[in-house]
Amino acid sequence: MKTIKRSLGTVALATIMILTVSCKDANKKEVDVSEKDKVHQGKMNNTKDISMKDAQDEMAEAILKDYFNLKDALVGDDNNKAKSLGGTLAKSLVNFDKSKYSENQQVELTDIIEDATEHADHISESDIKHQREHFKTLSKDITDMVAITGTSIKLYEQFCPMYDGGTSWISTKSEIRNPYYGSSMLKCGKVKRVIE
Amino acid sequence: MKIKKIVVLILLVGSVGIQFIPTDLNQNDTVPITDFLLVNNPPERISGLLKESCYACHSNNSQYPWYNKVQPVAWFLENHINDGKKELNFNEWDDYSKRRKSSKLKSIVSQIKDNEMPIYSYTLIHKDAKLSKIEKQLIISYMLVLIDNQ
Numbered sequence: 001m002k003t004i005k006r007s008l009g010t011v012a013l014a015t016i017m018i019l020t021v022s023c024k025d026a027n028k029k030e031v032d033v034s035e036k037d038k039v040h041q042g043k044m045n046n047t048k049d050i051s052m053k054d055a056q057d058e059m060a061e062a063i064l065k066d067y068f069n070l071k072d073a074l075v076g077d078d079n080n081k082a083k084s085l086g087g088t089l090a091k092s093l094v095n096f097d098k099s100k101y102s103e104n105q106q107v108e109l110t111d112i113i114e115d116a117t118e119h120a121d122h123i124s125e126s127d128i129k130h131q132r133e134h135f136k137t138l139s140k141d142i143t144d145m146v147a148i149t150g151t152s153i154k155l156y157e158q159f160c161p162m163y164d165g166g167t168s169w170i171s172t173k174s175e176i177r178n179p180y181y182g183s184s185m186l187k188c189g190k191v192k193r194v195i196e
Numbered sequence: 197m198k199i200k201k202i203v204v205l206i207l208l209v210g211s212v213g214i215q216f217i218p219t220d221l222n223q224n225d226t227v228p229i230t231d232f233l234l235v236n237n238p239p240e241r242i243s244g245l246l247k248e249s250c251y252a253c254h255s256n257n258s259q260y261p262w263y264n265k266v267q268p269v270a271w272f273l274e275n276h277i278n279d280g281k282k283e284l285n286f287n288e289w290d291d292y293s294k295r296r297k298s299s300k301l302k303s304i305v306s307q308i309k310d311n312e313m314p315i316y317s318y319t320l321i322h323k324d325a326k327l328s329k330i331e332k333q334l335i336i337s338y339m340l341v342l343i344d345n346q
Contacts, residue, residue, distance in 0.1 A: 111293045118299070133306050137299050 060149035063092045067142050068172055070123065074135060074179035075186070079128040086123030086131070093117045105148050112148075116141035132163075132180050139169040146170070146195060154196050160189040168192060214267040222258040222277050230290035231255075242338050246286065249314045249325040253280030255287045261321065276317075294346060301343045305336050 066089035073082040093116050098109040119138040123131045143157060159168050163180040171177070176189045227234065233243050252258050258277055264270050284300055292300060307313040308327070319326040327335070 111295050115293075115295050115299050130306070130310075133302075137302060141295070 057149065057152065059092070059096050060145065061152060063089065063096060063145070064142070064151065064155075066092050067138070067170075070120075070135070071169060071171065071179045072177075074128070074132060075177045075182055077128065077182035079131065082128065082131050083124050083126075086120045086125075090117050090120035090124060093120060101148065109145065109148060112141050112145050116145070135169070135179060136164060136167050139167075143168065143170055143195075151195060154194065156191050157193040157195060158189050159192040162188055170195070211267075217267060220274065221260065222256060222274075222281075223260075224256045227257075228287055230288050232286040232289035235290045236342065238338060242334060245327065245331055245335055249327055251286060252318070252322075252325070253277050253315075254284045256281070256285065257287070298343060298346050301339050301346070305339050305343075308332050308335055 066085065070082055070085040070089055073085050093113050096109075096113055098106050098113075101109060116138055119134040119141065122134045123138070126134065146155065153172060156171050156174050157168055158171055158176055159166065160178055160180055162185070163178075167180060169179055174191055176187050176191075178186055178188045181188055229235075233246065238246075253276060258273075260273070264273055284304070289297070304313075309332070314322075314325050314327065
């Protein structure tokens with residue numbers, strides 16, 4: 001009798017545990033989201049203290065910097081480094097504040113950022129072949145972003161005719177270092193356009 | 197011996213217990229006007245393939261297998277479908293911007309080309325969802341035409 005009671009008690013306990021664990025998970029998710037919002041808001045408030053225009057340009061520059069780091073990792077055939085830099089870029093993209101731009105520009109920037117974030121996210125969890133596929137579309141997004149935000153440094157749009165029917169990327173240097181082929185065809189490509 | 201019995205009992209009751217935890221079913225009666233098939237009106241062969249091989253996870257209407265009644269399988273499927281819809285929801289196709297459509301189309305082509313999709317855990321049980329070489333080529337060619345017309 002005692003044994004039955006005891007085992008019944010244990011079973012009840014186990015069931016309760018399972019139930020509470022699943023509820024706890026749900027609560028945790030909500031907390032995570034609100035905390036993220038707080039951090040995000042905090043950042044936005046900070047940047048408002050500095051001059052509005054400079055702060056926003058800085059955000060675009062930060063995205064560019066992350067993009068170039070990611071490009072260099074792909075040039076170096078470094079899958080793991082590209083994964084972590086893809087994650088860094090995704091974070092910078094999410095933090096981008098487009099409020100100083102015109103309404104039309106904001107619509108386009110939202111679209112660009114959303115698309116670019118998805119590609120950066122995928123790069124953070126893919127093998128190098130897929131990273132390069134995503135980098136192609138990401139490069140288009142970043143180029144379109146620069147067309148709106150401008151850039152404080154001279155950029156070179158470069159073009160490799162061999163990769164996927166012809167593919168572009170941007171670089172801070174005029175020398176070709178191909179992120180789509182890395183060491184197997186490091187210098188394939190040419191400068192298509194200078195962005196200033 | 198006693199401990200063994202208790203452990204078995206806990207596992208048994210635990211696995212029965214989790215059956216009562218509900219999951220949200222991904223099912224809807226209506227197809228929105230933003231649906232990929234309504235917007236693009238592809239040839240019947242293509243529509244059939246997409247419905248059979250993609251729509252279970254990439255739309256708002258999943259055809260659930262019988263084993264979805266069993267936990268923890270239902271949880272696994274729920275996660276799976278949520279992830280799938282986040283990546284691509286054919287029902288919401290026309291809500292995507294031009295840029296996003298083009299991105300999604302490219303990803304569809306590359307996922308099918310590389311045999312990443314339909315995902316193995318799905319085709320393992322749903323043999324009908326598996327795409328033959330010719331079927332893959334059909335879908336890819338169709339998507340490439342859409343990319344060119346974007």
